[in-house]
Amino acid sequence: MTRPGDLSHHTLSVLVENKAGVLARVADLFARRGYNIVSLAVAPTNDERFSRITIVVDVESAPLEQIVKQLFKLINVVEIQELSPEASVERELMIATVRSARDRSQILELVGIFEARILAVSAERLTVSLEGRPDKIDDFEILLRDYGIDDVQRTGRIALPKIGKPPVIISS
Amino acid sequence: MTRMDGAQALIKSLEAEGVEVVFGYPGGAILPVYDPIIESSVRHVLVRHEQGAGHMAEGYAHATGRPGVCMVTSGPAATNVVTPLADAMLDSVPMVCITGQVALAAIGTDAFQECDTTGITRSVTKHNFLVTRAEDIPGTIKAAFYIATSGRPGPVLVDIPKDIVDKNNPDAWFDFDYETAHIDLPGYSPSVEPDLTLVDEAAQLISQASQPVLYVGGGVLKARGAEALMQLVELTGIPVVTTLMARGAFPDEHELCLGMPGMHGNYTAVNAMQKSDLLIALGSRFDDRITGKLGGFAPDAKVIHVDIDPAEHDKVRKADVAIASDCRLATEALVTSLKAAGYPDDRPDLQAWRSKLSGWQETFPLTYEQSTDGELLKPQYVIERLRDLAPKDTIVTSGVGQHQMFASQYWEFNHPYTWINSGGLGTMGFSIPAAVGAKAGMPDRTVWSIDGDGCFQMTAQELVTAAMEKIPIKVALLNNAYLGMVKQWQDMFYEERLSEVHLSHDMPDYVKWAEAMGCVAFRVESPEEVDAVIAKANEINDRPVVIEFRCVNSEKVFPMVPAGGSNDDLIVDPSQRDAQARIQESSAS
Ligand SMILES: Cc1ncc(C[n+]2csc(CCOP(=O)(O)OP(=O)(O)O)c2C)c(N)n1
Ligand SMILES: [Mg+2]
Numbered sequence A: 001m002t003r004p005g006d007l008s009h010h011t012l013s014v015l016v017e018n019k020a021g022v023l024a025r026v027a028d029l030f031a032r033r034g035y036n037i038v039s040l041a042v043a044p045t046n047d048e049r050f051s052r053i054t055i056v057v058d059v060e061s062a063p064l065e066q067i068v069k070q071l072f073k074l075i076n077v078v079e080i081q082e083l084s085p086e087a088s089v090e091r092e093l094m095i096a097t098v099r100s101a102r103d104r105s106q107i108l109e110l111v112g113i114f115e116a117r118i119l120a121v122s123a124e125r126l127t128v129s130l131e132g133r134p135d136k137i138d139d140f141e142i143l144l145r146d147y148g149i150d151d152v153q154r155t156g157r158i159a160l161p162k163i164g165k166p167p168v169i170i171s172s
Numbered sequence B: 001m002t003r004m005d006g007a008q009a010l011i012k013s014l015e016a017e018g019v020e021v022v023f024g025y026p027g028g029a030i031l032p033v034y035d036p037i038i039e040s041s042v043r044h045v046l047v048r049h050e051q052g053a054g055h056m057a058e059g060y061a062h063a064t065g066r067p068g069v070c071m072v073t074s075g076p077a078a079t080n081v082v083t084p085l086a087d088a089m090l091d092s093v094p095m096v097c098i099t100g101q102v103a104l105a106a107i108g109t110d111a112f113q114e115c116d117t118t119g120i121t122r123s124v125t126k127h128n129f130l131v132t133r134a135e136d137i138p139g140t141i142k143a144a145f146y147i148a149t150s151g152r153p154g155p156v157l158v159d160i161p162k163d164i165v166d167k168n169n170p171d172a173w174f175d176f177d178y179e180t181a182h183i184d185l186p187g188y189s190p191s192v193e194p195d196l197t198l199v200d201e202a203a204q205l206i207s208q209a210s211q212p213v214l215y216v217g218g219g220v221l222k223a224r225g226a227e228a229l230m231q232l233v234e235l236t237g238i239p240v241v242t243t244l245m246a247r248g249a250f251p252d253e254h255e256l257c258l259g260m261p262g263m264h265g266n267y268t269a270v271n272a273m274q275k276s277d278l279l280i281a282l283g284s285r286f287d288d289r290i291t292g293k294l295g296g297f298a299p300d301a302k303v304i305h306v307d308i309d310p311a312e313h314d315k316v317r318k319a320d321v322a323i324a325s326d327c328r329l330a331t332e333a334l335v336t337s338l339k340a341a342g343y344p345d346d347r348p349d350l351q352a353w354r355s356k357l358s359g360w361q362e363t364f365p366l367t368y369e370q371s372t373d374g375e376l377l378k379p380q381y382v383i384e385r386l387r388d389l390a391p392k393d394t395i396v397t398s399g400v401g402q403h404q405m406f407a408s409q410y411w412e413f414n415h416p417y418t419w420i421n422s423g424g425l426g427t428m429g430f431s432i433p434a435a436v437g438a439k440a441g442m443p444d445r446t447v448w449s450i451d452g453d454g455c456f457q458m459t460a461q462e463l464v465t466a467a468m469e470k471i472p473i474k475v476a477l478l479n480n481a482y483l484g485m486v487k488q489w490q491d492m493f494y495e496e497r498l499s500e501v502h503l504s505h506d507m508p509d510y511v512k513w514a515e516a517m518g519c520v521a522f523r524v525e526s527p528e529e530v531d532a533v534i535a536k537a538n539e540i541n542d543r544p545v546v547i548e549f550r551c552v553n554s555e556k557v558f559p560m561v562p563a564g565g566s567n568d569d570l571i572v573d574p575s576q577r578d579a580q581a582r583i584q585e586s587s588a589s
Helices: A023-032 A065-075 A103-116 A132-147 B006-016 B028-037 B048-063 B076-080 B082-090 B132-150 B197-208 B220-221 B225-234 B267-275 B325-342 B351-365 B379-389 B401-410 B432-443 B452-459 B462-468 B484-493 B510-516 B527-539 B574-589
Strands: A009-017 A034-043 A048-056 A077-083 A090-099 A116-121 A125-132 A148-155 A157-160 A168-171 B004-005 B019-023 B043-046 B068-072 B095-101 B125-131 B155-161 B172-174 B214-216 B241-243 B257-259 B278-282 B302-307 B321-324 B395-398 B445-450 B475-478 B520-524 B545-550
Touching: A009 A023, A023 A034, A023 B225, A065 A077, A065 A168, A065 B006, A077 A157, A077 B351, A090 B395, A103 A125, A103 A132, A116 B278, A125 A132, A125 B132, A132 A148, A157 B325, A168 B155, B004 B241, B004 B278, B006 B028, B006 B132, B006 B172, B006 B351, B019 B048, B019 B351, B028 B068, B028 B095, B028 B155, B028 B574, B043 B462, B048 B076, B048 B082, B048 B321, B048 B452, B076 B082, B076 B095, B082 B095, B125 B132, B132 B155, B132 B172, B172 B321, B197 B278, B197 B302, B197 B321, B197 B325, B197 B432, B220 B225, B220 B325, B225 B257, B225 B278, B225 B325, B225 B379, B225 B520, B225 B527, B241 B267, B257 B267, B257 B545, B278 B325, B302 B325, B351 B510, B351 B520, B351 B574, B379 B445, B379 B475, B379 B527, B395 B401, B401 B475, B401 B484, B432 B445, B432 B462, B432 B475, B445 B452, B452 B475, B475 B510, B510 B520, B520 B527, B527 B545
Parallel strands: B019 B043, B019 B068, B068 B095, B095 B155, B125 B155, B214 B241, B214 B278, B241 B257, B278 B302, B302 B321, B395 B445, B445 B475, B475 B545, B520 B545
Antiparallel strands: A009 A048, A009 A077, A034 A048, A077 A168, A090 A125, A090 A148, A090 A157, A116 A125, B004 B172
16 A cells, blocks of 8 residues: 655645636646646635645656646646655644444554544444644554554645745746 | 627637637527627638637648637537647647637536536646636636747637626626736746756757757747747758658758658658767657657767757656757857857867768658559659649648658748648648638638548538638648558558558549539649649639549558657668668678
């Protein structure tokens, strides 16, 4: 299973015009040119004219430079930053429903260690949430798998440059 | 400022952009826009199929350098222009396409003649817009023309819902003022001027090369860079190859012109690139039809790559110096930099390289055998005669197939913007509508459409358009009764097992058909008749003319790099194979 922590994965923070169809243009471009998206998160920014798309790309499918240049050719793409793990703060959110009929206390122990939260409880299942760095979420998910995960959903990575570290603007 | 509805505003916007002709076809969703056309100064050319409108807009743009405009209704009409849009996208043709759309409230309901036009055309346009308010029409049209013509040119589509151009809709009325209409494109600022440090680095590489080649592509034409290129060549003495998209960017008659490289390039052009130590790529993109098998392409060459689209750099071939710039400006900057470095006095001596090239040119000219008695025509011969009897600045368009390659090989292109073809997409049927568009834009020039019988049958209906609109193009139909190019591949790579490539010499009867469409038509079957009929056709200027040239079906386009093969595997004309073998032996030992 590929995970956002892989070396071949790079995070791009793509500032786009907040217009109908922009996400489709970005997704289309990746599909058409055979670039792999590992995860993708979109949300408005504090400036209502723009949205930010955080895309984790797999550079094994194509060189990062090509991906960035092709993305930047989209008229609605305003700026692209590459966010390296060292120079950025990254977060992801996971929620998972775990089978807990047998080992509930062990699961609760993990929840404690990872500072995760319990969102819902039944006699046989727990729904837990964890927000944190993508690699930490990977670890948690792998440990939970031993107990049986019924359902899991991750948001995909979002990231911003660290304060004081100027972002690497690779296209603007 | 004048109060008007969206339809009037759309037409006024086109007028304000200086549009002189729109190629189009009406229908339900675009109906309101067709009303103000009646009073407009913009000429509307009523096509017979929307694909024709798109290719006409392309032909117009290729010939004039101004953006071509086409306008069609929603649904099936919009899907009919997808092919020309894709064609314009791959060949970087500036074009604005206006499509009608169902009313805003009906979008997404599978309404009559609704299709997701902006979705369908996303990947075949440089950009597209769905306009949702009448007052946004002028700004969107302005943006569309700006995007289509700036940076790397390309097609832009503007989709317009019916209600915002409907005079009965109060919301469709607004105060129109094109001057102040606002373009808001925060993400679009195409690179134009070259980085002079990189230009100096390129000049440095040029001064060190002993076997350089200028690899000139369509970008030079798009940048109106032919004069700058001539200066660069005269200053440096570097030989030039012109790709299929750049024929005419540098005159074939010039002693340093090597002609077309690539899959059907001539021996010298192909091998000059193969043996080069420096490729100076100007507005060319290392297309697979040029490079052949990439691993074997120009193995010893360093690369200078000038392209206005930075995404072309390092996409196919890694560049040693990559310059993101308009080709004309970069070429001019190179000239300045080389002069500062002592050119032309201190330029390297390229004599050895040039004599090697002229040796190849002597041994491996393009060649074919004239028809024997009673045999039908050779397509190469027909093109040579058309060429020699045509006025100097004749514009030539072509379809796709053997006739296209023969036209590119055998015509002598000495002027920019005289060769118009579908290079990237390879769209059969391109020739006739492209010729109509070119002639509409350049009415004083002779326009010859060189077409194949397969291609002709795809878009011949536009001859009706040409006849009705008095756009007197000339069509040279090279009727070989076959999908000749496909037959060639079946002959060469499928042991002559012909599958679904036979058409017919006399079904349809092309002369009758052309006459029925309002053309003057001739049929020529033997070499002796060729000149007289061409001369007659050249005299006719009030109607379109079609000459059906009955050609043999046996000709193959040589040279040829077999698909997937390296350029070193170039297959030359059978008569030159011994000479080729001798050269290969001597360079191996
Ligand atoms: C729209 C389209 N369909 C199919 C092809 C594939 N194709 C390339 S050349 C060719 C044959 C063209 O025949 P014709 O127009 O008679 O030209 P010729 O090769 O005989 O000169 C075909 C079918 C194409 N390029 N475009
Ligand atoms: Mg044919």
